[in-house]
Amino acid sequence: xDGVTPLITRLPALEVxxxxxxxxxxxxxxxxxxxxxxxxxxxxxxxxxxxxxxPKRAQPSVRPWIWVGPAIFFVAVILVYPMLGTVWTSLLDxxxxxFVGLGNFTRLLTDGGxxxxxxxxxxxxxxxxxxVLLFGLLMAVLSDRVKYxxxxxxxxxxxxxISFVAMAVIWQFVYYYRPSDVPQTGILNAILVNIFHGQPQxxxxxxxxxxxxxxxxxxxGATGFAMVILSAxxxxxxxxxxxxxxxxxxxxxxxxxxxxLPLMMPTIVVVxxxxxxxxxxxxDVVYVMTAGNYNTDILARRMYAELYKAGNHANASALAVxxxxxxxxxxxxxxxxxxxxESRR
Amino acid sequence: xxxxxxxLAAMAILVLGVTAxxxxxxxxxxxxxxxxxxxxxxxxxxxxxxxxMKPFTDQTGIKISFEATRDLDAILQTKIAxxxxxxxxxxxxxxxxxxLVKAGKIPTLEDxxxxxxxxxxxxxxxxxxxxxxxxxxxxxxWAALKGLVWYDPKAFQAKGYxxxxxxxxLMTLQxxxxxxxxxxxxxxxxxxxxxxWPGSDWVKEIVLSQSGGDVYDKWWQGKQKWTSTEIKxxxxxxxxxxxxxxxxxxxxSQYMVATKFGDGGQGLFTSPPKCYMFNQGSFITSFFDAxxxxxxxxxxxxxxxxxxxxxxxxxxxxxxxxxxxxxxxTPQARALLKYLATADAxxxxxxxxxxxxxxxxxxxxxxxxxAISKSLAQVVVDTKIARYDAxxxxxxxxxxxxxxxxxxxxxxxxxxxxxxxxxxxxxxxxYAGS
Numbered sequence: 001x002d003g004v005t006p007l008i009t010r011l012p013a014l015e016v017x018x019x020x021x022x023x024x025x026x027x028x029x030x031x032x033x034x035x036x037x038x039x040x041x042x043x044x045x046x047x048x049x050x051x052x053x054x055p056k057r058a059q060p061s062v063r064p065w066i067w068v069g070p071a072i073f074f075v076a077v078i079l080v081y082p083m084l085g086t087v088w089t090s091l092l093d094x095x096x097x098x099f100v101g102l103g104n105f106t107r108l109l110t111d112g113g114x115x116x117x118x119x120x121x122x123x124x125x126x127x128x129x130x131x132v133l134l135f136g137l138l139m140a141v142l143s144d145r146v147k148y149x150x151x152x153x154x155x156x157x158x159x160x161x162i163s164f165v166a167m168a169v170i171w172q173f174v175y176y177y178r179p180s181d182v183p184q185t186g187i188l189n190a191i192l193v194n195i196f197h198g199q200p201q202x203x204x205x206x207x208x209x210x211x212x213x214x215x216x217x218x219x220x221g222a223t224g225f226a227m228v229i230l231s232a233x234x235x236x237x238x239x240x241x242x243x244x245x246x247x248x249x250x251x252x253x254x255x256x257x258x259x260x261l262p263l264m265m266p267t268i269v270v271v272x273x274x275x276x277x278x279x280x281x282x283x284d285v286v287y288v289m290t291a292g293n294y295n296t297d298i299l300a301r302r303m304y305a306e307l308y309k310a311g312n313h314a315n316a317s318a319l320a321v322x323x324x325x326x327x328x329x330x331x332x333x334x335x336x337x338x339x340x341x342e343s344r345r
Numbered sequence: 346x347x348x349x350x351x352x353l354a355a356m357a358i359l360v361l362g363v364t365a366x367x368x369x370x371x372x373x374x375x376x377x378x379x380x381x382x383x384x385x386x387x388x389x390x391x392x393x394x395x396x397x398m399k400p401f402t403d404q405t406g407i408k409i410s411f412e413a414t415r416d417l418d419a420i421l422q423t424k425i426a427x428x429x430x431x432x433x434x435x436x437x438x439x440x441x442x443x444x445l446v447k448a449g450k451i452p453t454l455e456d457x458x459x460x461x462x463x464x465x466x467x468x469x470x471x472x473x474x475x476x477x478x479x480x481x482x483x484x485x486x487w488a489a490l491k492g493l494v495w496y497d498p499k500a501f502q503a504k505g506y507x508x509x510x511x512x513x514x515l516m517t518l519q520x521x522x523x524x525x526x527x528x529x530x531x532x533x534x535x536x537x538x539x540x541x542w543p544g545s546d547w548v549k550e551i552v553l554s555q556s557g558g559d560v561y562d563k564w565w566q567g568k569q570k571w572t573s574t575e576i577k578x579x580x581x582x583x584x585x586x587x588x589x590x591x592x593x594x595x596x597x598s599q600y601m602v603a604t605k606f607g608d609g610g611q612g613l614f615t616s617p618p619k620c621y622m623f624n625q626g627s628f629i630t631s632f633f634d635a636x637x638x639x640x641x642x643x644x645x646x647x648x649x650x651x652x653x654x655x656x657x658x659x660x661x662x663x664x665x666x667x668x669x670x671x672x673x674x675t676p677q678a679r680a681l682l683k684y685l686a687t688a689d690a691x692x693x694x695x696x697x698x699x700x701x702x703x704x705x706x707x708x709x710x711x712x713x714x715x716a717i718s719k720s721l722a723q724v725v726v727d728t729k730i731a732r733y734d735a736x737x738x739x740x741x742x743x744x745x746x747x748x749x750x751x752x753x754x755x756x757x758x759x760x761x762x763x764x765x766x767x768x769x770x771x772x773x774x775x776y777a778g779s
Contacts (some may be wrong), residue, residue, distance in 0.1 A: 094774075094777060095777075111770075177599065177600075177603035177604075179595070179596040179599070179600050181619075202599045202602060202603040204603070205599070205602040205603055206599075287538060288537060288538070289537075290540070291537065291538035291539070291540060291745075292749075293540055293541070293749050293752050294602075294752065304419075305742065305745065306742075308418070308419035308422060308423070309418065309419065309741045309742045309745055310740070310741070310742035310774075310775065311422070311444070312742070312774070
């Protein structure tokens with residue numbers, strides 16, 4: 001732009017946009033900025049006034065529902081309604097026109113490919129939270145006993161700042177493969193070849209270990225998170241307890257097993273739950289590294305492919321429902337575990 | 346003009362600037378405004394695209410707002426579904442575009458371009474490639490040629506190898522290279538979410554050259570089964586190129602699946618060469634340019650088109666190109682498409698190299714920067730049977746399954762029947778939605 005004058009000449013053409021601005025954009029903006037808080041305030045004040053008119057005895061049983069109401073409403077609209085919609089779509093054909101019952105599911109489940117997908121999800125579900133907790137706990141407990149705790153913890157926490165996609169790019173270099181007749185540039189193959197005198201491996205493509213290679217990327221990224229939270233819990237354990245145990249003749253392993261671990265259990269459950277959710281959401285690493293090839297596909301990526309690549313809403317919804325059904329037992333287990341810990345307090 | 350007026354004007358611009366796009370004003374012959382383009386170019390290709398756009402912006406005053414993605418099918422469909430389409434989309438594949446045209450989301454170009462100029466400047470094949478159900482929807486601005494075998498002429502000379510003229514010559518040559526203790530081929534298939542596509546190029550080139558254009562068309566249209574003799578024999582012919590257990594390929598299947606397609610040519614330039622031939626599209630020279638040391642066109646590498654598999658389909662070539670469509674009909678977008686069809690626009694990219702070949706016939710052969718790109722442009726001129734990349738014409742889930750099939754095939758050629766049966770299963774569902 002070379003000056004203000006040519007822009008002025010363009011102003012009349014903008015009149016149309018004035019109209020959209022005044023009739024659509026501005027009212028919408030006002031509605032959001034003023035309307036939403038106003039509506040909420042009106043709801044609370046109005047509801048409270050209505051409750052006051054009820055007989056005194058009925059008031060305590062009605063009031064909680066007034067307060068919980070909006071939350072229930074939003075959960076219903078944002079979670080329950082789409083979920084039911086997804087279940088419904090999974091029972092229709094791919095154009096969403098006719099009802100096919102469980103046809104989508106039988107077709108998906110009899111297709112050999114999906115069994116590998118389910119197996120991979122199971123691997124993620126077990127190994128990812130398991131290894132994150134193991135390494136996180138190990139790091140938290142061990143770093144607690146050294147002087148240079150802070151730098152060590154900062155280093156391990158650092159990957160948390162990176163997105164999954166960036167992690168995948170970094171690990172492509174770690175797993176990089178070159179044939180055995182040229183020098184290795186990927187660190188893993190370089191170690192394998194130069195120190196252990198082995199053959200270089202295609203870590204991402206070889207079906208014997210590629211799933212573990214992918215899961216490990218995720219573990220690397222989340223260990224720091226687990227470590228920091230577990231370490232905080234560890235530091236919350238009163239020193240007198242540990243000392244008392246040691247005075248009574250307990251060795252370090254017993255102290256860890258009988259005192260530290262039970263006291264940390266609530267935190268471990270919380271971290272574990274988060275990791276299970278991360279594992280189920282896993283998508284980026286597989287999408288970037290293998291696009292689901294070489295037997296590494298997982299439900300979330302397959303769902304993406306069905307929805308965006310194939311435009312097949314029926315299959316995508318059916319996969320979402322399968323994922324949901326797979327999550328439910330885990331959720332129930334987690335809730336039970338959580339309640340058990342709560343009641344032990 | 347007073348300072349206050351200026352300030353007010355500037356403020357008005359600030360407020361309105363955001364909504365200014367999409368409107369037109371022909372003050373001083375310039376249209377002005379902005380055109381939003383969705384494409385796939387990054388790096389050197391994006392620089393070339395910017396160079397092509399510069400005179401356009403200078404002439405029309407239309408600014409370019411460009412968004413690049415490697416996952417164009419998904420992004421474009423999401424944007425359109427959200428009611429927020431780009432004005433112009435430059436897509437490397439048209440499978441998704443066909444779907445969108447059929448859903449009425451993309452307008453025809455017939456009443457928006459200067460058709461008589463287009464007919465005069467474009468070969469009929471190239472206009473036909475842009476037609477869907479008999480109407481023009483997509484415009485090609487430049488082409489890339491597939492099925493090209495790159496080799497190091499010095500290495501060929503040292504061993505006394507001749508450039509093969511026929512398919513039999515090629516088979517004899519690869520036998521000779523092997524008996525001399527070398528590896529005939531380098532093949533590199535890794536391309537992140539699109540891994541496998543370089544192998545799919547091999548197969549589609551063989552299908553076209555072995556069984557002809559009709560089979561090829563029926564195949565991408567989903568009317569020719571993957572398990573049919575014609576398609577299966579194309580895979581088997583490729584299997585003979587790879588050799589039993591990929592023995593004709595440097596590094597075997599491990600190297601093929603783990604190596605980025607752009608790095609696949611590195612083996613040509615080592616001493617002694619890791620391999621003697623590398624099949625890849627004309628665009629690969631831009632990757633060669635990034636190698637260290639940088640190989641020189643003509644002296645370090647030269648090219649010959651993959652010989653005809655069957656003489657009855659002589660001169661058959663698979664071509665590819667970026668297909669431009671109007672995803673939102675604005676005056677700026679129309680102006681851009683008109684500009685892209687001109688020799689002036691195509692000349693800019695061609696001169697910058699990178700393996701692009703102009704489609705507008707007015708671009709002269711002397712504008713190509715080196716002997717190799719000139720010879721490629723000549724191949725395009727001599728092409729008798731031109732077909733667009735079959736994979737890019739298929740629905741995107743069919744294409745993805747095709748690519749995955751390639752990866753499975755190179756890891757175990759014995760699986761061919763299972764792979765083709767799986768692809769048939771995919772074919773039965775993939776075309777239902779399009």
